[in-house]
């Protein structure tokens with residue numbers, strides 16, 4: 001039996017074809033319409049329906065580039081199932097280089113939204129009902145929030161066995177068990193039975209080549225695992241990710257100017273000095289000490305800090321040494337572009 005067409009908005013996408021659709025969202029006060037741009041690749045053969053979304057926080061733009069590269073892959077010609085790419089979900093924030101919408105709400109705290117609620121609630125409602133509801137799986141792409149950067153990491157509900165397998169299939173070096181936040185897309189999607197992973201890497205308003213390559217590679221290996229792309233047994237197996245058993249932030253013990261030479265992915269022991277906070281003349285130096293042993297998976301890049309500000313995000317593991325080896329192997333693989341790209345073209 002031939003596969004049914006995919007319906008979205010007023011558009012019908014036939015099996016074996018692809019289309020860009022502008023879902024009508026609202027009108028600006030300039031008179032111009034505001035649309036939610038969506039690209040659908042509807043495979044000839046049946047299979048999972050996967051959405052990949054980015055810029056739910058409008059200033060987190062790495063995912064926009066991840067989706068652009070993903071949709072350009074030739075292997076999609078042989079796609080089983082359906083891939084829906086939504087590179088810019090928060091179109092308002094993206095235009096304004098802002099995390100939020102013009103009503104100053106956070107879209108990722110506004111799901112499931114409502115048809116008659118705030119502007120943000122309406123966008124959440126449209127996205128959930130027109131896209132997520134039609135999917136079996138999802139990947140939501142983020143970066144760290146303003147002035148912070150993250151090591152590539154997957155966050156998912158690891159209490160669910162299938163989600164745990166998918167999180168491992170993504171191949172990011174570090175996987176964090178994260179309970180869903182109230183109002184998040186991931187919470188609303190899982191309430192609909194749509195298993196959703198979060199991939200975070202890099203920083204707001206910048207492209208991070210490492211995080212972008214890791215994201216494209218992760219989605220491709222996930223699609224292979226789901227049977228959406230051919231799994232060529234010749235490609236090297238993706239190394240198992242290491243599961244963080246706990247994560248915590250090291251906070252500033254004093255206000256001042258923070259100096260540090262510590263990079264993402266570095267291994268630290270408890271009470272290692274990570275940096276120093278001092279006044280502009282170097283007065284009253286206060287060391288910043290690691291509160292746990294682990295790997296630095298996030299850090300604040302703004303040196304101007306107030307007491308209590310979060311400075312370093314440390315993930316703890318059963319074996320920190322194993323985690324460090326895994327992170328280093330991943331960083332080397334991503335750095336050798338040729339090998340990495342060849343792998344995802346197969």
Ligand SMILES: [Zn+2]
Pocket residue numbers: 057060142143
């Ligand atoms: Zn985000």
